[in-house]
Amino acid sequence: MAFEGLTERLQKTMEKLRRKPKVTDADLRETMREIRLALLEADVNFKVVKDFVKTVQAKATGAEVLKGLNPAQQIVKIVNEELTNMMGETAAPLNKAPHIPTVIMMVGLQGAGKTTTAGKLALKLKEEDQARPMFIAADVYRPAAITQLQQVADSIDVPVFEMGTDVDPVEIVRQGMTQAAIQKNDYVIIDTAGRLQIDEALMDELVKIKELTHPNEILLVVDAMTGQNAVNTAEGFDDQLDITGVVLTKLDGDTRGGAAMSIRAVTGKPIKFVGEGEKMENLDVFYPDRMASRILGMGDMLTLIEKAQKNFDEEQAAETMRKMQENSFDYNDFLDQIDQMTKMGPLEDLLKMMPGMANNPALKNLSIDPKQFLHIKAIIQSMTEAERTNPDLMNPSRKKRLAAGSGRPIVEVNRMVKQFDQMRKMMNQITNGNFAGMQNMMGGLGNMPGMPGGKLGKMAMNQMARRMKKNKKKRLKKRK
Known part of the structure; x- marks a missing residue:
């Protein structure tokens, strides 16, 4: 898991606290210093860390906590609650249209895993909602992008609407939406183009697709291994498109995980799903409370x-x-x-x-x-x-x-x-x-x-x- 380093550091800090017969103000200051360093090393946004530490310290400084029967456990509880708040408190459900189809736009930089995530999401909808999704192949720039989407779609038995690489993506989406209406698909998942970095041409195209389809979800797919760049990417796409949620990929990779903890606090937009593995089944709803529990080494039995x-x-x-x-x-x-x-x-x-x-x-x-x-x-x-x-x-x-x-x-x-x-x-x-x-x-x-x-x-x-x-x-x- 992405937070192993952070988990180890926080667990050691809390264990040191638990061994003390009573917790003094000096102990609390030392604990908060350790937490601050642990979060910064995990690549959590500096401002987010500053606000987090300030909030925890304010809640833990009260006499009823420091003089409590088990102050160490109370402080762990406060840290757990604030980690949960930082990442969004509760799981954010997928926005659904009052009538079919529900339109989901997948956006993000090239290499973040948009196409694979689109396939994972379609499979999840098929299995859990008994839905009939359809893909629209709107990435006409990346070599073999349409072929990749078709391979993903074939593996989970979902249809793809595509018109090749010589047609304007906005026109492809327009005709794809017509086809979805004819087929009465429950969901339309639009696999849009990505770039190596945010640029004006990309955003213009995405804005036009948004204006055409009025999507119920604009899901930004972010590679968790890119650290703080993931937060910057989220801010850039949100400013232009007003994204509705984030999907974090490669959360099982060798990453410090700070991006997952920073995105919600910085953009205000929820992390809706996380990908931990390459199989089509490896897409999970993001539960902030469960993730906080895992970070603190308290497990995730649910x-x-x-x-x-x-x-x-x-x-x-x-x-x-x-x-x-x-x-x-x-x-x-x-x-x-x-x-x-x-x-x-x-x-x-x-x-x-x-x-x-x-x-x-x-x-x-x-x-x-x-x-x-x-x-x-x-x-x-x-x-x-x-x-x-x-x-x-x-x-x-x-x-x-x-x-x-x-x-x-x-x-x-x-x-x-x-x-x-x-x-x-x-x-x-x-x-x-x-x-x-x-x-x-x-x-x-x-x-x-x-x-x-x-x-x-x-x-x-x-x-x-x-x-x-x-x-x-x-x-x-x-x-x-």
Whole structure:
């Protein structure tokens, strides 16, 4: 995630504060100094940092905070609230027209990822709104721009209106809108041209398209890796077009992330979506409160739950739960779980969404190679149907055959079988409410190729165990 450096610095600052028996004015000043430096190093706009620190200090200086029973936690709460306010307080929904079509203009500099983001947005609308979007190819300048849009559109089965590269973009949009009316498309997404920098010719063209279509959304696509240039770009486009929102791309890249925190404060325009990954499914609604929580290392369980709900089949999940309780979970079920889990995104990113795990040393340089899951699948797919449905059949001669059939070393086959057995026992304990000893069992799970170490596994399981115990108590209380 883009904020790892900032998260690490802020967490250390807050931890130093928590260790103090009481917080003095001098402690508060030192804390605010550290926060200010952390934000500036993360490339947050200077004026935004200045206002942020001033607001937090004013709220935290009160006697009721400094003399409170747990002043450190109160200060963390204030910082969390102000980070959320800085980025926009609440998620901003997509503006929709009272009648079809809703028109969305995608604008931005060349290379920011407009075309790919247009495809991600169209897929999101198809899946979540059961909409029928259409693209208009209005970029006639960049080589192969129309071809790229067509490839993106074909991958998600969305039509493209295009007239080649020898027609004025405004005329293309005019005729495209007529076509959308005939086809009764719910959404029209206009893929406009970009430049390496803002220039008069580009803006004139975009203004004409805006005047012609009266778009419900003018979404500025910004590369988060450009730092403060992203804020300058947002200001430039907003002055000319009065944008309605921002989409931040490459938020999973090697970037300090300050742009995401500055754009709303500088332009007043909301960040509506963020792109974290290259797949068409990798476009998420931007929730300021969740992002603030992630920055402070407090996790993002809501997003994690949403990803799980989106990628896991409900009936299949219920059947898996039943098998876990009966201890009949087999390799076929394990294969299904791997397929569904990999759809949620990189495992290291999912682990970082758990509270307290964002900057855990064990996750610091963790990079789980997706090929490791392919190797596990290859081993399972080399099994006979009897071996898949009855894991207890496994013996040395069968393992040797699996190693030859999958092309993996015998030691890897042994390790996978051992981890599967341990996981099956652990799942049975979890589903039946028996938490004793399952944390220790997680230590073994960490030895699976590409998986995080045992210590990290235990920590993750401790987190889950505490939550499940708490939920179980709540259910019992309600029954009484």
